[in-house]
Amino acid sequence: MGSRQHVAMTGNEAVAHAMRQINPDVVAAYPITPQTDIVQFFSQFVADGMVKTEFVTVESEHSAMSATIGAAASGARAMTATSSQGLALMWEMLHIASGYRLPIVMPVVNRTLSGPINIHCDHSDTMGALTTGWIQLYSESAQEAYDNMIQAVRIAEHPDVRLPVMVCQDGFITSHGIESLEVLSDDEVAQFIGEYKPAYSVLDVDNPVTVGPLVLPDYLFEMKFQQAKAMEASRRVILEVGKEYARLTGREYGFLESYKLEDAERVIVVLSSTAGTTRAVVDELRRKGEKVGLLKPRVIRPFPASELRDALSHARAVAILDRAETFSTQGGPLFCEIRAAFYDAPKRPLMRNYIFGLGGRDVGTSQIESVFADLAEDVARGSVKTPVSYLDVRE
Amino acid sequence: MATLRELSRMPEVLVPGHRMCAGCGAPIVVRQVLRAAHAPVVVANATGCLEVSTTIYPFTSWQSPWIHTAFESAAASLSGVEAAYRSLKRQGKISQDIKFVAFGGDGGTYDIGLQSLSGALERGHKMVYVCYDNGAYMNTGIQRSSATPKGAETTTSPVGKVQPGKRGSRKDLTKIVAAHNIPYAAQVSPAHWNDLYAKAEKAFAADGPAFLNAIAPCPRGWRYDSSDTIELCRLAVDTCFWPLYEVENGKIRVTYKPKEKKPLVEFLKRQGRFNHLLRPGNEGLLEELQQEVDRQWEDLLAQSES
Ligand SMILES: Cc1ncc(C[n+]2csc(CCOP(=O)(O)OP(=O)(O)O)c2C)c(N)n1
Ligand code: SF4
Ligand SMILES: [Mg+2]
Numbered sequence: 001m002g003s004r005q006h007v008a009m010t011g012n013e014a015v016a017h018a019m020r021q022i023n024p025d026v027v028a029a030y031p032i033t034p035q036t037d038i039v040q041f042f043s044q045f046v047a048d049g050m051v052k053t054e055f056v057t058v059e060s061e062h063s064a065m066s067a068t069i070g071a072a073a074s075g076a077r078a079m080t081a082t083s084s085q086g087l088a089l090m091w092e093m094l095h096i097a098s099g100y101r102l103p104i105v106m107p108v109v110n111r112t113l114s115g116p117i118n119i120h121c122d123h124s125d126t127m128g129a130l131t132t133g134w135i136q137l138y139s140e141s142a143q144e145a146y147d148n149m150i151q152a153v154r155i156a157e158h159p160d161v162r163l164p165v166m167v168c169q170d171g172f173i174t175s176h177g178i179e180s181l182e183v184l185s186d187d188e189v190a191q192f193i194g195e196y197k198p199a200y201s202v203l204d205v206d207n208p209v210t211v212g213p214l215v216l217p218d219y220l221f222e223m224k225f226q227q228a229k230a231m232e233a234s235r236r237v238i239l240e241v242g243k244e245y246a247r248l249t250g251r252e253y254g255f256l257e258s259y260k261l262e263d264a265e266r267v268i269v270v271l272s273s274t275a276g277t278t279r280a281v282v283d284e285l286r287r288k289g290e291k292v293g294l295l296k297p298r299v300i301r302p303f304p305a306s307e308l309r310d311a312l313s314h315a316r317a318v319a320i321l322d323r324a325e326t327f328s329t330q331g332g333p334l335f336c337e338i339r340a341a342f343y344d345a346p347k348r349p350l351m352r353n354y355i356f357g358l359g360g361r362d363v364g365t366s367q368i369e370s371v372f373a374d375l376a377e378d379v380a381r382g383s384v385k386t387p388v389s390y391l392d393v394r395e
Numbered sequence: 396m397a398t399l400r401e402l403s404r405m406p407e408v409l410v411p412g413h414r415m416c417a418g419c420g421a422p423i424v425v426r427q428v429l430r431a432a433h434a435p436v437v438v439a440n441a442t443g444c445l446e447v448s449t450t451i452y453p454f455t456s457w458q459s460p461w462i463h464t465a466f467e468s469a470a471a472s473l474s475g476v477e478a479a480y481r482s483l484k485r486q487g488k489i490s491q492d493i494k495f496v497a498f499g500g501d502g503g504t505y506d507i508g509l510q511s512l513s514g515a516l517e518r519g520h521k522m523v524y525v526c527y528d529n530g531a532y533m534n535t536g537i538q539r540s541s542a543t544p545k546g547a548e549t550t551t552s553p554v555g556k557v558q559p560g561k562r563g564s565r566k567d568l569t570k571i572v573a574a575h576n577i578p579y580a581a582q583v584s585p586a587h588w589n590d591l592y593a594k595a596e597k598a599f600a601a602d603g604p605a606f607l608n609a610i611a612p613c614p615r616g617w618r619y620d621s622s623d624t625i626e627l628c629r630l631a632v633d634t635c636f637w638p639l640y641e642v643e644n645g646k647i648r649v650t651y652k653p654k655e656k657k658p659l660v661e662f663l664k665r666q667g668r669f670n671h672l673l674r675p676g677n678e679g680l681l682e683e684l685q686q687e688v689d690r691q692w693e694d695l696l697a698q699s700e701s
Contacts, residue, residue, distance in 0.1 A: 059514030063471035070475025205435035213450030
């Protein structure tokens with residue numbers, strides 16, 4: 001497409017559109033609800049000759065990630081996409097992708113992990129992958145999913161980073177909801193992402209490399225240390241790429257997005273689509289004169305601890321909403337990490353956690369209002385009575 | 396057909412210095428197969444003895460590009476490499492002709508990697524997959540696989556008061572692979588180097604996926620003297636435990652018929668893992684094993700084109 005356009009697309013369509021514009025050398029993917037559309041749209045692009053991609057129709061997600069790793073190690077821009085069980089089946093290979101420092105970009109459409117099976121949205125899939133060495137970007141809308149995809153290529157491939165990136169969006173809520181969004185022209189995307197310059201390639205037969213050797217205690221630790229350093233370096237790159245993207249589109253992306261936060265006394269922290277619902281409630285309560293606000297992390301790997309401290313320390317009470325369990329009995333994954341980030345902070349707001357929306361349980365404005373009401377009670381009391389609670393569950 | 400002298404002068408891809416045991420069959424298979432590539436190769440390796448012993452960082456014995464990802468993923472990862480090659484070649488970013496070859500042990504091929512191998516074969520990637528079959532998970536300490544012969548002792552099919560080693564027959568992987576209707580599949584033995592070389596040449600020349608199943612004795616796991624490796628490779632063929640045949644575009648052909656088929660016990664008695672079968676009381680089991688080899692050999696001859 002020659003020019004920038006406003007289009008109506010689902011989240012999945014927006015991501016597939018971004019993939020077409022990124023035009024990867026290789027895509028290896030396997031269908032799973034609610035990601036399936038991405039694979040289907042992309043198959044059509046391949047069938048219509050709209051991309052230069054070799055499309056590998058693998059027999060499982062384990063092989064999807066294995067083939068993507070093989071392609072990326074061959075100097076190709078390589079992608080896959082998945083959800084839930086598919087991500088779980090990839091788990092072994094996720095570490096190998098990041099450990100081999102391969103800049104793979106993977107859209108993940110968040111869906112509940114089975115036990116029992118459920119196809120709807122929660123974040124148990126990607127929260128289970130927090131320790132895999134992948135950068136994780138979360139998207140509230142189709143627009144953000146699209147924008148994150150384009151930026152992810154630059155972040156992943158930056159020479160100081162060279163780490164894989166997951167671009168997450170909420171299953172069905174975002175992936176299947178039609179929104180209006182602005183997409184860039186194909187040329188703009190091509191220019192923004194640039195040519196891929198791989199660090200090594202197994203197709204370079206004149207300069208043979210041994211990729212994935214046995215590494216023993218004398219070297220492996222250093223490799224993991226370098227990986228941690230790369231994750232640290234990605235913090236700067238994520239911001240730089242976000243600024244450059246803002247110059248192109250007017251839409252700036254950082255680690256966090258805040259809404260009416262400056263003077264907020266009570267704040268909800270939540271990822272992805274639920275931020276939209278929360279924003280509506282913030283507006284409504286603000287009209288009534290209540291000092292409430294929203295903080296939506298976009299990036300949780302690397303974890304923006306200092307940014308979270310800066311953003312939240314002025315608040316009196318904070319509710320962190322987790323769409324996943326840790327079963328530690330100490331709260332959800334975001335809560336545990338955000339609370340830990342405040343351990344050394346001179347000013348610590350009251351903090352409580354809600355596990356919500358598991359298995360796609362709907363979260364409406366009334367539930368969000370109840371959270372702000374609970375926070376008001378905490379503020380009045382000066383303490384948190386229930387650090388971890390379950391929003392809208394039948395006990 | 397190249398002479399042995401010519402073959403021995405060809406450049407090596409897997410060079411000395413690796414840590415595989417003396418007498419290990421696996422590197423012999425690799426070196427014989429790679430002589431037939433006649434082009435630069437990219438090698439993929441499944442986790443196993445060959446992989447861990449040839450690439451102890453910061454050293455490598457591989458003179459060609461080589462990639463290992465995981466135990467069950469050699470075929471899938473090489474699919475990705477081959478797909479990248481096709482993509483980059485189509486875009487004019489690569490001009491060389493390159494061959495793709497995967498090496499997996501029997502565990503990485505018959506068992507945990509069977510799904511990814513099957514997927515790669517069905518998709519038609521132009522690659523040669525070589526299984527070096529030593530009949531057990533040797534790298535983790537000689538546990539049984541679905542390639543372990545019936546009656547063999549391994550650490551997870553031990554001989555005990557109520558169990559005579561591994562129960563159940565081997566999986567016939569070569570036939571399973573051939574059932575994918577790929578252009579070429581064959582069984583090879585390093586003792587028959589000329590047969591192996593000819594088959595490897597066909598495999599590399601095939602217009603699509605090709606598969607070689609190579610017997611690869613393991614002195615540790617089979618418990619024999621490390622100087623007997625090639626002798627055991629020969630006995631496996633001469634007893635028809637490991638028939639040499641190929642399946643070319645669906646046609647089965649036995650490529651070597653022993654002049655005189657030797658009794659299976661000739662192969663078994665040279666290996667400690669079968670010691671218990673030779674003890675009094677196990678004659679029935681031994682007879683059963685012989686009958687199974689006979690039946691499979693007769694079936695193969697009946698299916699063979701010539
Ligand atoms: C998913 C997974 N399961 C188990 C292992 C442990 N493991 C590593 S190598 C190996 C056995 C390899 O056996 P085989 O493929 O026959 O090769 P060999 O060691 O005999 O050469 C096992 C069980 C692993 N690395 N990955
Ligand atoms: S244990 Fe067996 S298969 Fe492994 S290197 Fe030694 S001889 Fe070879
Ligand atoms: Mg083995």
